[in-house]
Amino acid sequence: MNNKKCSELPPDVVDVLVVGYGPAGATLAALLGRYGVSTLVLDKTHEVLLMPRAIALDNEALRILQLAGLAEDAFEKIVIPEVRMHSPVLGQFARANTAGCIDGHPKLVTFYQPDLEHAMRDKISQLASVTSMGGLKLESLAEEPDCVVASIRDQKGRRHLIRARYLVGADGASSRVRSLIGQDFKGETYAEDWLIVDAGNRHQSAIDHVEFICDPERPAPHMPAPGGRERWEFMLRPGETREQMESPESIARLIAPWIDPRELQIERKAVYRFHARCCNSFSKGRIFLVGDAAHITPPFVGQGLVAGLRDVANLAWKLAWVLGGQASPSVLDTYDEERRPHAKAMIDMAKLMGRLVMPRNKLAAFLIHGLMRTLALTPATRKYFEELAIKPKHIFRQGLFVRHRRRDKLVRGGLFPQAWVRNAKQQVHLSDEALGDHLTLVGFGVDPLSLLSPAQVVSWVNLGGNFLHLGACGQRPGGNCAFIEDLNHAILPLAPKGTLVVVRPDRHVMHHAPSKQAAKLVQTCMDLMSSGDSTADSVSFTIGEPLRMRA
Template identity: 75%
Template structure:
């Protein structure tokens, strides 16, 4: 059995990757590793999903990663958020973010119910033959040896078991046991203020359709809808207020009275939290890696906590798979920290900035801060900067596993390859990531990549886990021999000249691109990135261009 059922199954003694923690980030990593064919064990202290809402927001990048992990668009319920408003009790609405529309095939911002997402992802994992998921196990210790990590885990009966893994991933949350065992420091700050979070249900006809921040220095209050007729409020506790006092039914009814008649209030969850802004000084040590809240904690003011963890998983999973299957040298694993930590820290900094807007210290500070925001919204340039989310740090790497970007190119190396609606040879309309599959893909813009390569170069690319794909305008057919798609709305092809070749990593990051005439150099550069300058990938005989193995 898999999927954390309450059974007495023992963990296997040896696996490729051990994932500690089966929350949404751990389960997503397991799904990705399973799609790449990696033998994976996921262990968690709990057997079942926690049936309480926690994380509530996902952006288009997170939804794209969930698509990458195999979830269909309707795998769990979502509410599309058209806008985020910021209100001042003195100045009225002083800020707005336009979250309407889609980026790369997915809505800019949605809210969701976390147990639904976890249930869907665990269902996806349960269908993958190479992944085993067990509950009732707690990590006790780990020792790194020359070729593996040996983890000692304790089951619910107090018995210890050893698991040898080539690599270990700590996805075990903010109080991570893995982080403690490898001695990583958690640097940053804890906010002095406590917050009461209240989730109400049966709000199908009454919930708002957007997100609002009531930026009142006396009681800042974020407020948002969620699927299933849910609605969430977050109230900052004032000096002298106790947790017990504010969690009482009478206090909650009083706080929510501006929105809900107390007689109609149905509370699904209430909890008091203290928000944190923390980041490890390194996301890995040897063969052990930290992801999600184990590596970084983001204040909730920009809804990027879970999103950042999903980005970690997409970045790390394919690199582990490529190393384990012989497609890349272990040195590429160092780029996980190089690529992910700066962006995670940038998101934390943005959340801290938003926190200062939401939580002004007093009425005077609120008047000046919110007044400045309102004045900035009067000019088109600054209004766009905030309204169109240009303030949000782009997921573009400065350094990492890619050839450095050239100024002026529309396709930015180290950034996400665009996703668009395409049509396949079988006349199916789908999103382009589904055509890219689970491979390192050489994409030809209006040209068959195979026509530009020698037989030896084709074999060399395939031995690095490579695949080939041609993109042509809508209505054009290909006379080539590789996989072929039509760019239905002309969203991809205008980004590079006809004949361009683009190397796209399995996590959809652009590794390299060059004119077709420079195909040999492009392949040589990519091989140098993956295998090292003096590597000999011709010795590798395993490829992972094989169907995903599903359980019967």
């Protein structure tokens, strides 16, 4: 069994109930467990589905998995050095450079989703505050002034009532939670069906990059995956049926340019339709949506699962701080405020890339691909596509941070960079390990503890705060503050010496200011965490069928 603590009955009361135990729900549970939150995660099934589904992760996603406690070698990955785009007429007309690292992680990797899910469930099994259970189906919800009451049905037909301070729907594109709170998807379903084929036993033959065969007659993305796997995606033509295209004969014919049909070993074949959809709100009262339950992204830029991981990193720490009494419940309103605009921007980018690399007719393909090839000749436009400048930056427009000033390199509301550092014990590690699971006050070349009064230090610690002194390579610590050296001078150049930076647990910058404003900076952040009146306690509504007390 992949579920921990499969006791006969689920607990009656829990702080957070997570519905759905896929990658997003499991990562949320792992993060909540790291913060010590009492969490129950439920799923209709007991086991991880042993089928490849999501296949791509970027550096941000890998950093979130690091935040959730997964070691670098927790699951196998293939680092992708580039993405090539081929035209049958023009040849290779564009490429994206995905070589190298950002924030200590590769820009792009492929992976095998069951491996990731098993690794995350193994991590959760080590967390005392998290319980996972399978074979349970959500039937209805009711929100009371201080909790959500979920009616759950088990495989024996018994009904259970679970009271949770907060509930999170991580139950995928056909989310029961989303339908119960009336957050129907807005967006479009593409007219094209696609056949996905995952082949095994490709250890010696698989390509080492991602390629898009941009043939308007039959577009086909193609990529490698761990375990000697390769994936192809073929767009169906009008009149072609699922049954016809999933036949062994059709698959062998489509993959013949790459594989001798006699050597073809199919692990998975499935026809599905691309979606581009997003809810009008990612929350209602004490109920939240994450991942595919909140938004679905076309796969042209590999951002579907990545977006869900961004959701849970944003939401988990806010739930933990509110439940711990260190933040006002109104802080939870910033989850939707911060995440929804970026999720929509990613969906729009995926739709644009789909139109650029997969035009529907030969004339459009010739014109668009010819233009892209021409644009690649000039440095500015080449950087836009080749160096991924087209990708929307994960910078919040508004939310739980102090508004950004244009001239600053270190962006408030943006991600705090990660780099290799060395601690006072001469141990080398990535800087997020020093930030830990805290709201951290980082001093650039200055000890932040030395700038605050004892009362201010106590107030910051009570807020879930921590302190970190970031020094230059070769600098030695002084004082009682935790200290790290910026070994490659990757972080310190972003702000003047003496700058203080408040980094949220999800690694976004809340605020920064010169050291002479230390007291004001701390107070501003404390005010942000306590700002506004709670609206959750005044909301009460019933969803789905009426609840009946357990017999």
